[in-house]
Amino acid sequence: MxxxxxxxxxxxxxxxxxxxxxxxxxxxxxxxxxxxxxxxxxxxxGSHFAIVPAFYNTHTHAAMTFCRGLSDDVPLKIWLEKYIWPREASLTPEDVYIASRYAILEMIRSGTVFFADMYWFRTETALAARELGIRASIGVTFADLLKKDFEENCQFVEENLADYSGRVQLAIAPHAIYTNSAETLKRCAEISERFHLPYHIHVAETEHEERGSVTPTQGLSPVEFLDSLGVLSERTVAAHLVHVSEKDLQILAKRKATCAHNPCSNMKLSSGTFQMKRFLEHGIRVALGTDGAASNNNLDMREEM
Ligand SMILES: [Zn+2]
Incomplete structure (x- = not known):
């Protein structure tokens, strides 16, 4: 015993x-x-300690521990295009497995029992999560601009859903509006609805994100654009939401979307200041996330608090 x-x-x-x-x-x-x-x-x-509920990290890219501290003091667009994407292009499944294990150990050590992930080689991150005993929502990542694997992703979800019904589950994770066409964003929402899976996406992380949208947004904000496609719902976990209007907040509240707020990442990439009070005034559910270690530089939820 x-x-x-x-x-x-x-x-x-x-x-x-x-x-x-x-x-x-x-x-x-x-x-x-x-x-x-x-x-x-x-x-x-325990006389010098307090006990608190465990942490749920609602937005991260676990395997990005491999590029922790890679580039400082650059905005998101340059950070992604110059530093991150070129390195990710040569990642192997084994790299992701090892980097995910590092990430999970770091999360467990700082009191985290769950993470919502979005990355490549999902089965490697899932394996690491199963082995180390943490709960996870493993995003099946869609990013047209980087990988043309829509059908393969859909097939993976259909064929593997049963294996992801316990502690480690799946989510549909279209990366953002600047990496996916409107068509992909909509089809992802259909799969998310059909299989009752979360719809995990980066939204309004930087100012004027809509200008880089793969499909022209016709003057709509990222939130308005996603709503015009009919993809927002209570299954939506929208990461960041730094740049939102009053109308955006009304839409998010109406659709019952959850916001994953990533304060350290927003500061590191100079994305802007999250308007917590306004979200709460609209009754929008706000959760915390670390984002990946590369844009943080750690996975410790106590720092996010
Ligand atoms: Zn992110």
Whole structure:
């Protein structure tokens, strides 16, 4: 019987003892009232610590630990086109597997129990997640501009969905409006609806993102454009949303989309300042994410807080 006793730890302004048995929280009681029966138990002095709920990292690119610290002080467009995409072009599955393991260990160490990922070689990241015991939403990434693999991606989802029904699940992850055509964005939404999977996408990360859109947006903002395609819903996890108008916020609230806010990444890439108060005033669900380690430079949710 494996037992862990955490003594006198701070929980909601009160000092408590916590007993964990066979990986399950068995008991929480007033401090100095619980004990363990097994001599091999682990006893932790929690008197200098607080215990908080585990973290859910709602937007990351785990394997990007391989290019942590690669380029500083450049905006997103240059960062992607000059530094990141050329290196990603020569990545191997093994690279992604190893880099994902690093990422997951770093997340576990800083209290994260779940991450929503968007990257290449998804099966390698999924394997790393399964091996290390973390929960994950593994994005099947669509980016027309970089890889023409739409049909292959769809086939992967259909054939593998059953294997991703437990701790590690799938998401549909069209990268952004500047890497995917309107047609791809719409078809991704159809798959997301058909299989009840999240629709994970970067939106309005930089100012005037719509100018780089693969399909001309006819003067619409990124949020308005996506809504005009009918792709926003309660399954949408929109990362960043730094540059939004009042109308955008109304749309996001109406569609019940979730925003994954990435404060460190927004600062590192000088993307802008997220308007948290306005999101909350509109009742929009806001979650936190680290983004990839390359644009952060770590995966520690405590820093995002
Ligand atoms: Zn991202």
């Amino acid at each position: 494996s037992q862990i006793l955490i003594q006198s730890v701070l929980l909601d302004d009160e000092r408590v003892d916590i007993l964990i048995q066979e990986n399950i929280f068995q008991k929480i009681a007033k401090e100095k009232t619980l004990s363990v029966s097994d001599p091999n138990s682990v006893i932790i002095d």
